[in-house]
Amino acid sequence: MQGLIGLLKAAGSLMGLQPLLLIAAGIVVGIMAGAMPGVSPSMGVALMVPFTYAMDPSLALVYLAAIYLAANYGGSITAVTINTPGTPSAVVTAFDGYPLARKGRAGEALGVSLVASFVGGAVGILVLMLFSGPLAKVALKFWPAEYFSLAVLGLSTIASMGGQNALKSAISAVLGLLICTIGMDPVLGVSRFTFGNVNLFDGFEFIPMLIGLLALSEVFVEVEKFDFASESVAGAEKAKWPSLGYYWKLRLSMLRASVIGTIVGIFPGAGATIATFISYDVEKRFSSTPEEFGQGMPEGVAAAEASNSASVGGALVPMLTLGIPGSATAAVLMGALMIHNLQPGPELFVKSPELIYKLFASLLIGNVIMLILGLAGSRLWINVTRVRKQILFPLIFAFAMIGSYAVNSSMWDVMVCLGFGMFGWILKRYGYPLPPLVLGTVLGEMAEVNLRRAVMMAGPTAIFQRPGSVALLVVAALSFAIPIIQAGKARQRA
Amino acid sequence: MESFSSWVAGSGQAILPLIGACIVLLAWVLARRGSMRHYVGRITLDTALAVTGLVAYALTYGFPSMSFAGVDAELVPRVWAGLLVALAIARLVRVFRAKESPDPSAGRLDKVLLLMALLVLKMVGITWAGYFISAGLFVFMCGFLLGYRDVPKLALVAGGWVAFSYFVFYRLLSVPLPTGQLLAAILRR
Secondary structure, three states, rough: OOHHHHHHHHHHHHHOOHHHHHHHHHHHHHHHHOOOOOOOOHHHHHHHHHHHOEEEEHHHHHHHHHHHHHHHHHHHHHHHHHOOOOHHHHHHHHHHHHHHHOOOOOHHHHHHHHHHHHHHHHHHHHHHHHHHHHHHHHOOOOOHHHHHHHHHHHOOHHHHOOOOOOHHHHHHHHHHHHHHEEEEEEOOOEEEOOOOOHOOOOOHHHHHHHHHHHHHHHHHHHHOOOOOOOOEEOOOOOOOOOHHHHHHHHHHHHHHHHHHHHHHOOOOOOOHHHHHHHHHHHHHOOOHHHHHOOOOOHHHHHHHHHHHHHHHHHHHHHHHOOOOOOHHHHHHHHHHHHOOOOOOOOHHHHHOOOHHHHHHHHHHHHHHHHHHHHHHHHHHHHHHHHHHHHHHHHHHHHHHHHHHHHHHHHHHHHHHHHHHHHHHHHHOOOOEEEEEEEHHHHHHHHHHHHHHHHHHHHHHHEEEEOOHHHHHHHHHHHHHHHHHHHHHHHHHHO | HHHHHHHHOHHHHHHHHHHHHOOOOOHHHHHHHOOOHHHHOOOOOOOOHHHHHHHHHHHHOOOOOEOOEEEEEHHHHHHHHHHHHHHHHHHHHHHHHHOOOOOOOOHHHHHHHHHHHHHHHHHHHHHHHHHHHHHHHHHHHHHOOOEEEEEHHHHHHHHHHHHHHHHHHHOOOOOOOHHHHHHHHHHHH
């Protein structure tokens, strides 16, 4: 009851013109930062920190949290319209969002991604408000063995991603995992596969690799077809916007993904990207038409975006309660709080409860503002899919290159983007699915580092010594085996 | 083994990938001539993947020998490289047993290759002519290559892109886009 009163008081204090404008500005900046490849949500927040020096600490927190919230949604806009995820966590949104746009249903894809972001954001914030304490304690009990098993669980999703090409899908994932080993070994600092090239010491930068694999390879495929008769990505179809009933049908997909996103988001280092892959896989398993995933299923977009946005609330749980950031953006946010002499952690709840309530209230209000601004903005974004391909493709190339360059201000990253674009095009030509490759690159380091840490701590059988780890491995084994067995049975029946 | 490790860490880093490239080339030549010519692409790609795994596996012997609590740096790369070899060979077996469909028909490969050349040219051009000039030229030429013939509109799009990247990336986000040696020389005068 006391909490509710505190929340209502905080919400009341945010109803002035200045706080509302700040939240709206944060949402706009966040959407733009998220939508621009090369500008990550953490970079978006970091760039805005200097603007908050003179602000009241609570307003600064409100403003920066709004950017964080919206940046995760913003990444989905370019993922849907031009197959270029603005953030790594928007990769999965592109799997079905872009095919939907190509079918002339960009309105549906953008609408679903926005509403799913709203629902996911709301669930994440509610969980943050209600269960921050106990959830953070559970997350702290995760040892490297459990983190490794969590990565294995994520990797097991390739079984359902490959469809009928299980072997190709596995090769693709292993390629991603092998690519992840390039650079300095994260545990011992040994140089691996670098050929003495300094640029390779940190491995390949994720965003340029992602843009190359997803956006450039797709454009190369389109150019090879050289069929510009349909002119635009969306074709001649007029944009249709989903009705409320349409969203209602997706409610369970959104809720399931929101819960997964929040839970995965709580674990420091796991992050939104893994959450989206797991949610997508779960949704595919729940679907009666799993074979249509990847070809434009609204459920796929809903799952990816809901879990992506829900992970924001999740990532704030350990940051606020324990002072451990759950994501890179949460780490920047934490730094910004410290600049304002606020130390995140258990004491923050005791010393400045009003600040915490203000943050919760601002996230809730920000989520609503994001929905309103997003609805208005979607009418603009959709026009991208109506641009002629002959104009759009050069712009995608230009966008991809500047986005890759912007990450580290390095031409090397541009070369990486182009190289992976060519590589992705070749793989695509011969039917190798690219999502497992992306998944491999996302989970490779997490799996390796935690496996090695676990072995160092408890010997070669470390991952089988802890109940949590064993449980996750059993779920992973089932999750890997079931789709393959089902596919085998289906083949026998046919 | 000791001498092999030191060879891999030295000249082997160049020779092993070269041998790998030769094997892939050989596979391509042989597949083109034989009865499997409709699978040239698949055979070449799967051979390349298997060879990549083999070369990666061999290269792990060149990693500096360092171990902590029984965990080496080469353990995980070896697992992935070994898996890649096994899976790629399994794919090759499927291709040779004709369980795979023939290669997809080639579309406008000339356009794709030209586009790639244009992209490489743009990257080279950035260091010389700077980002803004090469990006503008690239957008214009790329549109032209893709068959768009409305020159004024194309020039407008190219100019628009240059303006967008200047204001958003260069000014607002302070991304230090290269101005290039040419522009720098002009500005110095």
